Amino acid sequence: MKPDFFSSTPAVQRVAEHLRALDHPHAPRLLDDAARTAQQAADALGVALGQIAKSIVFRRKSDDVAVLVVTSGDLRVDERKVQALVCADGGKLGRADAEFVKAATGFSIGGVSPLAHATAVVTLIDAQLFRFEEVWAAAGHPHAVFRLTPAQLQALTGAPVHDVTVD
Numbered sequence: 001m002k003p004d005f006f007s008s009t010p011a012v013q014r015v016a017e018h019l020r021a022l023d024h025p026h027a028p029r030l031l032d033d034a035a036r037t038a039q040q041a042a043d044a045l046g047v048a049l050g051q052i053a054k055s056i057v058f059r060r061k062s063d064d065v066a067v068l069v070v071t072s073g074d075l076r077v078d079e080r081k082v083q084a085l086v087c088a089d090g091g092k093l094g095r096a097d098a099e100f101v102k103a104a105t106g107f108s109i110g111g112v113s114p115l116a117h118a119t120a121v122v123t124l125i126d127a128q129l130f131r132f133e134e135v136w137a138a139a140g141h142p143h144a145v146f147r148l149t150p151a152q153l154q155a156l157t158g159a160p161v162h163d164v165t166v167d
Contacts, residue, residue: 011107011140018116019146022156026147028139036110036142038073045136045145050074053129053137053153055112057101058082060122062091066104070114070137070153071126075165082164086122110142115157123159125150130161 016028035041038052045051052073060067067086069077083093098109106118114123114137129135129150137153139146154161 009141009144011111011113012144013140014106014116015113015140015144015146019156024146024148024152024156028144028146031143031145034110034142035138035145041136041138041145042073047134047136048074048132050128051132051135053114053135053148053150055114055138057096057105057109057112057121058093059096059100060087060091061094062087066096066100066117066119066121067093068105068112068114068117068121068123069126069164070123070129070157070159071165072128072131072135075126075128077126077164078166081162082124085124085162085164107138107140108142111138111140111144113138113140114153114159116140123157124164125154125157125159125161126164127161128163128165129153 031044038054041052042049050072056069058067
């Protein structure tokens with residue numbers, strides 16, 4: 001790990017500090033190559049694609065709140081399932097562009113951490129992550145990840161667990 005990289009990257013510092021404050025045993029780890037996709041992260045770490053806890057951000061149209069879904073890298077999020085869980089009175093979800101993701105989470109697409117966000121976001125964890133004993137999540141930058149269990153992910157984020165992937 002290159003300490004100068006982490007000290008020069010405020011988003012990764014924020015994640016590292018958040019993990020330390022919550023007594024999480026694993027600090028962010030620097031990857032040699034960028035892992036902007038779940039497949040790139042899995043390849044770099046030598047783990048199954050499903051062990052990558054990818055962060056997908058939607059925009060709740062009724063109040064412009066970010067909705068973060070953390071799911072396995074080998075699955076696709078079912079937007080209708082997410083919408084049913086987080087949109088009252090028939091509200092809708094929309095796609096979140098890069099500018100919205102950065103403003104809401106404080107992270108750029110490809111490095112969105114499941115925690116330490118810039119603003120309050122609605123977070124859901126997909127139940128399929130619990131297929132694995134260990135998963136890896138982005139740590140605020142496409143070159144940074146951290147290790148955890150699905151149970152630790154739930155404890156660290158306080159997010160509910162639901163079935164939110166395509167059947």
